[in-house]
Amino acid sequence: MSNTLLIAGLLLLMTMAYVHGRRRALSSAAGRRVALHSLPSYHGLYIALWCGLPALALAILWLVLEPSIVRWMVVASLPEAQRSLPSGELGLLLNDVRNLAPGNVAGRQPDAATAAAVETYRTLKSIVFWAMVAAVTAVAAFGFEVGRRAIAPAFRARQRVERTILWLLVAASTIAVLTTIGIVLSLVFESARFFDKVSPFEFLFGLEWSPQTALREGQVGSSGTFGAVPVFAGTLMITIIAMTVAVPVGLMSAIYLAEYASPRVRAWAKPLLEVLAGIPTVVYGFFAALTMAPAIRELGTFLGIEVASESALAAGIVMGVMIIPFVSSLSDDVINAVPQTLRDGSLALGATHSETVIRVVLPAALPGIVGSVLLAVSRAIGETMIVVMAAGLSARLTANPFDAVTTVTVQIVSLLVGDQEFDSAKTLAAFALGLLLFVITLGLNVVALTVVRKYREMYD
Amino acid sequence: MSENAILRAGPSRVVAPVPIVSAAAQTQPHRVNIAASHVDVFYAAKQAIVDVSIDIGEHQVTAFIGPSGCGKSTFLRCLNRMNDTIPICRVTGRIAIDGEDIYDPGMDPVQLRARVGMVFQKPNPFPKAIYENVAYGPRIHGMIGNRAEADEIVERSLRAAALWDEVKDRLDEPGTSLSGGQQQRLCIARAIAVSPEVILMDEPCSALDPIATARIEELIDELRQNYTIIIVTHSMQQAARVSQRTAFFHLGVLVEAGDTETIFTNPRDGRTQDYITGRFG
Numbered sequence: 001m002s003n004t005l006l007i008a009g010l011l012l013l014m015t016m017a018y019v020h021g022r023r024r025a026l027s028s029a030a031g032r033r034v035a036l037h038s039l040p041s042y043h044g045l046y047i048a049l050w051c052g053l054p055a056l057a058l059a060i061l062w063l064v065l066e067p068s069i070v071r072w073m074v075v076a077s078l079p080e081a082q083r084s085l086p087s088g089e090l091g092l093l094l095n096d097v098r099n100l101a102p103g104n105v106a107g108r109q110p111d112a113a114t115a116a117a118v119e120t121y122r123t124l125k126s127i128v129f130w131a132m133v134a135a136v137t138a139v140a141a142f143g144f145e146v147g148r149r150a151i152a153p154a155f156r157a158r159q160r161v162e163r164t165i166l167w168l169l170v171a172a173s174t175i176a177v178l179t180t181i182g183i184v185l186s187l188v189f190e191s192a193r194f195f196d197k198v199s200p201f202e203f204l205f206g207l208e209w210s211p212q213t214a215l216r217e218g219q220v221g222s223s224g225t226f227g228a229v230p231v232f233a234g235t236l237m238i239t240i241i242a243m244t245v246a247v248p249v250g251l252m253s254a255i256y257l258a259e260y261a262s263p264r265v266r267a268w269a270k271p272l273l274e275v276l277a278g279i280p281t282v283v284y285g286f287f288a289a290l291t292m293a294p295a296i297r298e299l300g301t302f303l304g305i306e307v308a309s310e311s312a313l314a315a316g317i318v319m320g321v322m323i324i325p326f327v328s329s330l331s332d333d334v335i336n337a338v339p340q341t342l343r344d345g346s347l348a349l350g351a352t353h354s355e356t357v358i359r360v361v362l363p364a365a366l367p368g369i370v371g372s373v374l375l376a377v378s379r380a381i382g383e384t385m386i387v388v389m390a391a392g393l394s395a396r397l398t399a400n401p402f403d404a405v406t407t408v409t410v411q412i413v414s415l416l417v418g419d420q421e422f423d424s425a426k427t428l429a430a431f432a433l434g435l436l437l438f439v440i441t442l443g444l445n446v447v448a449l450t451v452v453r454k455y456r457e458m459y460d
Numbered sequence: 461m462s463e464n465a466i467l468r469a470g471p472s473r474v475v476a477p478v479p480i481v482s483a484a485a486q487t488q489p490h491r492v493n494i495a496a497s498h499v500d501v502f503y504a505a506k507q508a509i510v511d512v513s514i515d516i517g518e519h520q521v522t523a524f525i526g527p528s529g530c531g532k533s534t535f536l537r538c539l540n541r542m543n544d545t546i547p548i549c550r551v552t553g554r555i556a557i558d559g560e561d562i563y564d565p566g567m568d569p570v571q572l573r574a575r576v577g578m579v580f581q582k583p584n585p586f587p588k589a590i591y592e593n594v595a596y597g598p599r600i601h602g603m604i605g606n607r608a609e610a611d612e613i614v615e616r617s618l619r620a621a622a623l624w625d626e627v628k629d630r631l632d633e634p635g636t637s638l639s640g641g642q643q644q645r646l647c648i649a650r651a652i653a654v655s656p657e658v659i660l661m662d663e664p665c666s667a668l669d670p671i672a673t674a675r676i677e678e679l680i681d682e683l684r685q686n687y688t689i690i691i692v693t694h695s696m697q698q699a700a701r702v703s704q705r706t707a708f709f710h711l712g713v714l715v716e717a718g719d720t721e722t723i724f725t726n727p728r729d730g731r732t733q734d735y736i737t738g739r740f741g
């Protein structure tokens with residue numbers, strides 16, 4: 001809370017600096033705007049940035065370092081007896097201290113030493129906070145002064161401000177990249193722990209997936225097998241079924257909407273299709289489980305085929321319906337973006353409308369269409385809810401779409417649901433699955449980009 | 461028989477209503493090919509062409525000139541019914557090609573457009589190989605049976621469009637990789653490939669530099685031997701250089717049409733006089 005106030009104060013200061021900068025720039029040019037090299041607002045921004053950025057950086061650095069410094073000082077103030085506790089217990093103690101400080105009730109009654117530590121902690125905290133406020137204000141004032149001195153009619157405030165903003169943009173994208181790298185690294189490290197327990201070879205090529213681990217010693221089937229092939233095969237099968245539904249239906253409706261539908265039809269059909277994308281996946285899930293799966297079973301019995309009550313087919317079809325709008329809406333945009341002059345050129349040669357669509361419009365739109373299909377594929381691979389509800393949890397290696405199968409995302413969920421130890425092979429397997437899924441989707445994207453680029457060369 | 465007449469005798473879709481151009485017809489060049497009478501064109505309620513009647517001679521170049529927005533493109537697009545693609549556009553009156561009413565309900569606009577080709581203001585090659593750009597029209601009209609025939613048509617069309625020597629070694633490259641002037645000649649080759657009788661050109665040189673323009677003008681002059689050509693242009697010099705007849709439009713009205721010589725040296729109407737001397741437009 002007090003940190004929020006500090007930031008708010010800083011923003012207020014920046015606003016004041018901005019206003020001051022503008023005014024000062026104008027008065028330095030004796031009120032003649034044209035005498036200034038940069039617009040007054042750039043001078044204002046220049047001071048505001050000088051005033052705000054270093055102070056903000058200091059505040060952030062302070063907030064990051066503060067906990068460990070305070071902790072170190074609290075530990076130093078503890079009596080010898082507690083200071084020499086094993087690190088686990090010391091950690092618990094410090095935890096209590098931190099919880100007690102704002103007046104909360106801790107798990108156990110605090111003893112005298114803890115109470116003293118709480119007191120120290122409180123004072124330290126408030127000293128440190130006020131020290132920070134002082135330091136930040138000082139830096140802000142210093143920055144303000146530096147910025148203020150620079151202001152003169154010939155000063156190139158615009159270039160400076162633009163360069164600073166450029167750096168801010170770079171910093172923002174660096175954060176995005178670093179986050180991605182961080183996520184990938186955490187996946188890699190956790191997976192490495194998993195591969196300490198299970199060999200990568202077994203994981204990649206094993207044909208059996210039953211990730212139970214023992215609750216007590218000597219339980220039957222306690223070891224668990226972690227062959228990921230059936231799980232990925234399930235994902236693959238459901239994705240293929242979904243795409244078989246979504247690509248033809250989505251593409252054809254896109255062609256109809258973009259090329260043949262009258263504006264009136266288009267005006268209501270397109271939003272209606274897009275509503276499909278807005279339905280929560282849970283709703284699709286129970287539609288799949290309660291309507292589609294029984295219907296498919298009925299059909300199977302009628303045809304004399306054995307159908308499991310949870311089938312890959314039901315989940316795949318419903319998932320396909322779910323991603324129709326992705327394919328159709330994106331393809332529709334892409335088809336609309338094909339220039340009218342190309343259509344005219346083809347029509348003027350005596351091609352019919354359909355010939356024009358098939359031979360000119362669609363080839364020209366192909367890169368975009370491939371892109372939208374691949375987006376739909378990654379959507380299908382990542383989808384969890386429908387499969388949990390309609391395709392089941394049993395990891396079976398089968399090519400029969402009437403069987404129950406499971407997918408990677410479903411397995412990750414079921415591995416992590418409930419109370420788990422975080423270093424058993426079972427939970428760590430989730431990270432390994434995640435890593436492999438990540439590698440696969442990454443590969444898919446690379447392939448997609450190459451395909452698209454190749455066509456782009458051809459069709460631009 | 462002319463070259464394109466032979467070609468037209470073969471294929472399926474284009475043949476039906478096309479009278480074969482006889483050698484005799486070619487010797488008396490100014491036979492009327494297109495006859496428009498009392499044509500009005502409306503975009504929704506707005507009238508863009510007012511009661512235009514004009515005869516266009518065969519194997520001649522006719523230039524349409526006039527200030528911007530006067531309806532040249534609109535009238536040109538009536539001649540191959542490209543206006544059909546604009547839902548709000550309505551055409552009344554009679555336009556006949558070789559005596560046949562092209563707005564007759566029995567007339568198929570798709571077949572008509574195979575007879576009346578069009579080259580647009582901005583070069584619009586398909587994003588396909590150069591070869592495929594040219595072979596496109598003949599393919600959809602079933603004029604190509606095998607690869608040899610296709611090669612033959614492609615080469616002949618590209619030669620006719622004076623582009624063959626520049627592209628013969630790169631037929632597989634996309635048409636869009638050519639320069640603007642080459643692209644425009646590719647579009648002309650593409651139009652020629654289906655052996656039309658008439659080629660409509662809507663400001664074909666407006667996106668080109670003077671050298672590319674000169675090449676296209678030369679080309680138009682050669683094509684006159686075999687095709688009836690109508691060209692819309694904003695350049696008086698161009699109209700004077702390439703056309704035998706000129707029609708001057710103003711505010712949707714055909715003010716005056718006649719021999720290019722006469723129009724440029726001795727116009728009957730004051731508005732024509734003003735326009736060609738650059739007093740307005």
Ligand SMILES: Nc1ncnc2c1ncn2[C@@H]1O[C@H](COP(=O)(O)OP(=O)(O)OP(=O)(O)O)[C@@H](O)[C@H]1O
Pocket residue numbers: 503508526527528529530531532533534535546
């Ligand atoms: N698709 C359309 N919808 C509505 N009005 C149109 C359309 N196309 C043309 N017009 C109108 O018809 C009139 C004639 O236009 P047209 O394009 O035929 O002129 P133009 O003589 O070719 O002009 P420019 O020399 O500038 O190409 C203009 O007033 C224009 O606004």
Ligand SMILES: [Mg+2]
Pocket residue numbers: 532533534662
């Ligand atoms: Mg025009």
